[in-house]
Amino acid sequence: MRxxxxxxxxxxxxxxxxxxxxxxxxxxxxxxGRVELRHGDRTVVAIVNVTKRAVNPGEIGLYADTCxxxxxxxxxxxxxxxxxPKSVMxxxxxxxxxxxxxxxxxxxxxxxVEERLTSAEAAAFVAASYIHGFNMDETVALTEAIVASGDxxxxxxxxxxxxxxxxxxxxxxxTMLFVPIMASLGFYVPKTSSRAITSPAGTxxxxxxxxxxxxxxxxxxxxxxxxxxxxxxxxxxRIAAADDKLIAIRRPLALDPRGMLLASIMAKKxxxxxxxxxxxxxxxxxxxxxSVRKADELAEQFVILGHRLGMKVRAVLTDGSAPVGRGVxxxxxxxxxxxxLHGGGPEDLKKKAVELVAHMLEFVxxxxxxEGLKIAEGxxxxxxxLRKMKEIIEAQDGDPDxxxxxxxxxxxxxxxxxxxxxxxxxxxxxxxxxxxxxAGAPFAKGAGVYIHVSRGQRVRKGDPLITVYAESxxxxxxxxxxxxxxVRIE
Amino acid sequence: MRxxxxxxxxxxxxxxxxxxxxxxxxxxxxxxGRVELRHGDRTVVAIVNVTKRAVNPGEIGLYADTCxxxxxxxxxxxxxxxxxPKSVMxxxxxxxxxxxxxxxxxxxxxxxVEERLTSAEAAAFVAASYIHGFNMDETVALTEAIVASGDxxxxxxxxxxxxxxxxxxxxxxxTMLFVPIMASLGFYVPKTSSRAITSPAGTxxxxxxxxxxxxxxxxxxxxxxxxxxxxxxxxxxRIAAADDKLIAIRRPLALDPRGMLLASIMAKKxxxxxxxxxxxxxxxxxxxxxSVRKADELAEQFVILGHRLGMKVRAVLTDGSAPVGRGVxxxxxxxxxxxxLHGGGPEDLKKKAVELVAHMLEFVxxxxxxEGLKIAEGxxxxxxxLRKMKEIIEAQDGDPDxxxxxxxxxxxxxxxxxxxxxxxxxxxxxxxxxxxxxAGAPFAKGAGVYIHVSRGQRVRKGDPLITVYAESxxxxxxxxxxxxxxVRIE
Numbered sequence: 001m002r003x004x005x006x007x008x009x010x011x012x013x014x015x016x017x018x019x020x021x022x023x024x025x026x027x028x029x030x031x032x033g034r035v036e037l038r039h040g041d042r043t044v045v046a047i048v049n050v051t052k053r054a055v056n057p058g059e060i061g062l063y064a065d066t067c068x069x070x071x072x073x074x075x076x077x078x079x080x081x082x083x084x085p086k087s088v089m090x091x092x093x094x095x096x097x098x099x100x101x102x103x104x105x106x107x108x109x110x111x112x113v114e115e116r117l118t119s120a121e122a123a124a125f126v127a128a129s130y131i132h133g134f135n136m137d138e139t140v141a142l143t144e145a146i147v148a149s150g151d152x153x154x155x156x157x158x159x160x161x162x163x164x165x166x167x168x169x170x171x172x173x174x175t176m177l178f179v180p181i182m183a184s185l186g187f188y189v190p191k192t193s194s195r196a197i198t199s200p201a202g203t204x205x206x207x208x209x210x211x212x213x214x215x216x217x218x219x220x221x222x223x224x225x226x227x228x229x230x231x232x233x234x235x236x237x238r239i240a241a242a243d244d245k246l247i248a249i250r251r252p253l254a255l256d257p258r259g260m261l262l263a264s265i266m267a268k269k270x271x272x273x274x275x276x277x278x279x280x281x282x283x284x285x286x287x288x289x290x291s292v293r294k295a296d297e298l299a300e301q302f303v304i305l306g307h308r309l310g311m312k313v314r315a316v317l318t319d320g321s322a323p324v325g326r327g328v329x330x331x332x333x334x335x336x337x338x339x340x341l342h343g344g345g346p347e348d349l350k351k352k353a354v355e356l357v358a359h360m361l362e363f364v365x366x367x368x369x370x371e372g373l374k375i376a377e378g379x380x381x382x383x384x385x386l387r388k389m390k391e392i393i394e395a396q397d398g399d400p401d402x403x404x405x406x407x408x409x410x411x412x413x414x415x416x417x418x419x420x421x422x423x424x425x426x427x428x429x430x431x432x433x434x435x436x437x438x439a440g441a442p443f444a445k446g447a448g449v450y451i452h453v454s455r456g457q458r459v460r461k462g463d464p465l466i467t468v469y470a471e472s473x474x475x476x477x478x479x480x481x482x483x484x485x486x487v488r489i490e
Numbered sequence: 491m492r493x494x495x496x497x498x499x500x501x502x503x504x505x506x507x508x509x510x511x512x513x514x515x516x517x518x519x520x521x522x523g524r525v526e527l528r529h530g531d532r533t534v535v536a537i538v539n540v541t542k543r544a545v546n547p548g549e550i551g552l553y554a555d556t557c558x559x560x561x562x563x564x565x566x567x568x569x570x571x572x573x574x575p576k577s578v579m580x581x582x583x584x585x586x587x588x589x590x591x592x593x594x595x596x597x598x599x600x601x602x603v604e605e606r607l608t609s610a611e612a613a614a615f616v617a618a619s620y621i622h623g624f625n626m627d628e629t630v631a632l633t634e635a636i637v638a639s640g641d642x643x644x645x646x647x648x649x650x651x652x653x654x655x656x657x658x659x660x661x662x663x664x665t666m667l668f669v670p671i672m673a674s675l676g677f678y679v680p681k682t683s684s685r686a687i688t689s690p691a692g693t694x695x696x697x698x699x700x701x702x703x704x705x706x707x708x709x710x711x712x713x714x715x716x717x718x719x720x721x722x723x724x725x726x727x728r729i730a731a732a733d734d735k736l737i738a739i740r741r742p743l744a745l746d747p748r749g750m751l752l753a754s755i756m757a758k759k760x761x762x763x764x765x766x767x768x769x770x771x772x773x774x775x776x777x778x779x780x781s782v783r784k785a786d787e788l789a790e791q792f793v794i795l796g797h798r799l800g801m802k803v804r805a806v807l808t809d810g811s812a813p814v815g816r817g818v819x820x821x822x823x824x825x826x827x828x829x830x831l832h833g834g835g836p837e838d839l840k841k842k843a844v845e846l847v848a849h850m851l852e853f854v855x856x857x858x859x860x861e862g863l864k865i866a867e868g869x870x871x872x873x874x875x876l877r878k879m880k881e882i883i884e885a886q887d888g889d890p891d892x893x894x895x896x897x898x899x900x901x902x903x904x905x906x907x908x909x910x911x912x913x914x915x916x917x918x919x920x921x922x923x924x925x926x927x928x929a930g931a932p933f934a935k936g937a938g939v940y941i942h943v944s945r946g947q948r949v950r951k952g953d954p955l956i957t958v959y960a961e962s963x964x965x966x967x968x969x970x971x972x973x974x975x976x977v978r979i980e
Contacts, residue, residue: 058610119610123610248520253582
């Protein structure tokens with residue numbers, strides 16, 4: 001059927017056409033079906049949107065990209081229904097509870113990356129994966145497909161080590177200590193991190209206070225090989241390209257099929273050629289995992305998957321029952337990190353970072369854990385870790401001479417004080433995060449919360465508990481209006 | 491966050507806004523998330539599309555409907571993330587394999603009808619329903635929710651009888667005989683039918699050759715009460731409104747969760763106040779069901795569901811191994827029907843329709859089956875059924891005096907002849923359907939296939955087997971180019 005082209009002046013992610021209801025019926029297609037568009041000897045497969053009003057019968061709405069692909073100046077196209085990609089058949093196979101072969105998984109992932117699936121098809125895949133799960137063979141195939149979907153960085157030196165935390169705990173910015181300490185000890189750490197999605201800051205947001213984080217794959221390779229460590233925003237690269245697409249599908253459904261979670265994390269490690277990977281799994285009532293049994297299960301799956309992919313993985317369970325560090329929000333977290341590297345800063349964050357380094361030294365070199373702790377602490381005390389951090393900041397186009405006191409939180413602030421004498425029993429991860437987030441973090445870098453107290457600490461009525469910082473009066477008010485009391489005193 | 495409104499000059503089914511990637515992050519939302527738009531004291535909840543190009547940072551793309559809802563002339567809106575509707579939580583519950591309460595199912599169905607769900611959420615619901623299934627309580631609730639979603643027709647006379655065929659067999663136009671015969675016997679038959687989706691003709695497409703089928707709920711009620719029978723296009727009414735939406739979600743995924751199939755059919759019967767319902771389940775290698783065991787299971791579920799909804803249901807298994815009738819395509823099928831009512835026409839179609847009437851008479855009145863057959867045949871022979879059909883056609887604004895010979899198939903035709911002597915062993919449902927469909931049915935009313943032979947018939951080389959009709963030379967060629975031989979001779 002030949003239809004007149006009506007150009008639609010906005011762009012779409014996917015090749016979509018808009019057809020009048022009557023024409024769709026006449027062509028034998030339907031909303032979410034696929035048609036082949038032909039003009040001369042060029043063809044494009046597009047997904048059908050159906051309308052009663054946006055286009056008239058006899059017309060077809062084409063977005064700019066599709067017009068270009070067929071012929072810049074075209075005024076008509078021939079339209080016929082066409083079959084769905086093979087991956088849709090494999091998605092149905094998964095819906096039927098069957099296992100998928102590596103080739104089938106690869107096909108699905110490539111169609112996800114190329115935007116050849118409708119959002120309904122992609123959602124059905126995530127739903128089926130969530131319900132039926134993936135076995136380890138499928139998880140390995142999924143990880144390899146995600147790796148293959150993007151850039152791969154080969155680091156010519158070694159050993160290449162990496163860490164990942166599954167998240168859920170405010171601040172907890174151990175990466176920004178782990179990377180310079182490990183690099184100062186002669187390891188290579190090509191660390192990519194995410195920005196915050198629902199938290200007040202991701203490592204990428206925090207590192208961005210000190211340096212540029214939107215590095216290319218080439219820059220990540222170069223800086224790792226020359227300086228020993230790098231801290232880049234993973235989303236700015238094409239490493240594990242499929243992962244961003246899969247996350248975009250999963251997020252609105254809030255579905256985290258286990259196999260996809262594992263593959264998402266491990267693909268990014270595999271794609272930067274990590275030899276040794278340390279996974280930090282915080283456990284606590286308001287962490288992502290609240291049961292030690294489930295955390296142990298997850299830890300084991302990380303180790304097995306790593307082994308199957310040719311990486312050595314150790315997973316450690318850590319205390320996720322409260323924020324780690326004092327500041328929450330990009331500037332406040334960067335300040336904590338710099339203070340530690342300068343010999344001060346919050347003890348809990350320093351202790352956790354030092355322990356992660358000791359785990360890695362034990363794992364890679366067989367260094368006894370206690371000795372590893374001393375080595376890590378020594379690198380901070382001697383200033384070696386700070387020196388390495390400056391090299392990294394400089395390599396990422398930041399100011400290597402930045403000092404903690406240069407980092408200023410938002411100029412609007414309000415402090416909340418203890419209303420009675422007592423002991424700090426609980427500091428709520430979620431309460432702190434929602435205050436910091438509402439105050440503007442991570443977009444307003446200076447917004448966030450500073451926590452003056454630690455669990456177990458005795459306080460007197462009138463002692464400061466937390467200070468909320470914002471870059472505008474309004475956002476400060478919004479945060480305070482939440483009326484959240486994240487510090488419980490008993 | 492306040493954003494400048496950019497009007498988008500096309501309409502969308504759902505309230506969707508287009509935001510720049512940066513603004514989405516800043517507001518704390520993401521593709522597929524929801525935001526509340528506020529202008530003055532009006533608010534609208536919309537689903538977020540994210541772009542890098544279609545709008546600039548600081549702008550928000552709004553479709554015409556959304557602008558109107560907020561304020562025709564608005565130039566800015568305040569945007570903040572908002573929570574998803576409760577139904578999304580219930581969809582997650584279903585994904586987790588739990589049963590849903592009637593209230594939860596009702597909430598989901600209402601959000602489907604009101605387009606408050608993203609296509610990903612709706613697809614996840616269908617996928618979860620497909621995998622975990624519905625128990626009978628859920629199926630009853632789903633049916634009742636679908637009934638409640640649209641118009642309900644109360645027929646003040648009775649008994650109200652209805653039939654439904656689950657489809658898959660070309661022609662098989664028994665409804666157009668069943669309705670006038672039953673109505674001529676004093677029953678009331680408010681029949682709504684669908685148009686073809688993937689077949690060469692639906693009952694609505696075929697009846698449309700003779701009369702208007704886009705009737706309102708009021709017209710369906712009036713004609714049923716005054717004439718005794720009506721044959722309307724269900725899609726033209728607001729009866730069981732949710733069903734069209736659910737079908738639109740299921741079709742691209744080709745998923746037919748059993749509970750949704752049952753609810754879809756029975757909701758439409760309940761909504762027109764049927765007392766007695768006959769379900770025709772064709773069984774055959776190319777029918778929708780190929781196993782008698784599975785057909786029996788389905789039959790039982792129809793009966794139980796009907797009982798739970800206060801309807802008496804009988805389900806009969808019929809021979810679905812070949813087309814029923816001679817013509818396939820709207821005009822050719824209408825011609826078969828009129829010929830039977832005039833005393834001739836294809837024996838197999840007449841026999842099947844008469845049997846369905848006999849089943850209904852046995853079911854409602856306890857008339858012995860053989861006697862029911864005679865009663866039904868008598869209504870045709872005496873011309874009573876034809877007289878009633880004319881009344882129905884007239885009530886639906888058609889020409890009551892139409893005669894079979896007035897109905898002309900497409901003027902382009904080609905006949906396919908037997909290439910050898912032998913016996914007709916098989917006539918392929920799918921082969922006939924795809925020929926008729928490619929020739930232009932159901933949109934070109936005169937397009938289709940006439941089948942000259944029946945199974946078991948002895949033919950000689952050169953005897954006509956089928957004639958393909960089309961309304962254009964090109965579509966005739968397209969159909970013949972399929973090179974399909976739907977009649978197998980051995």
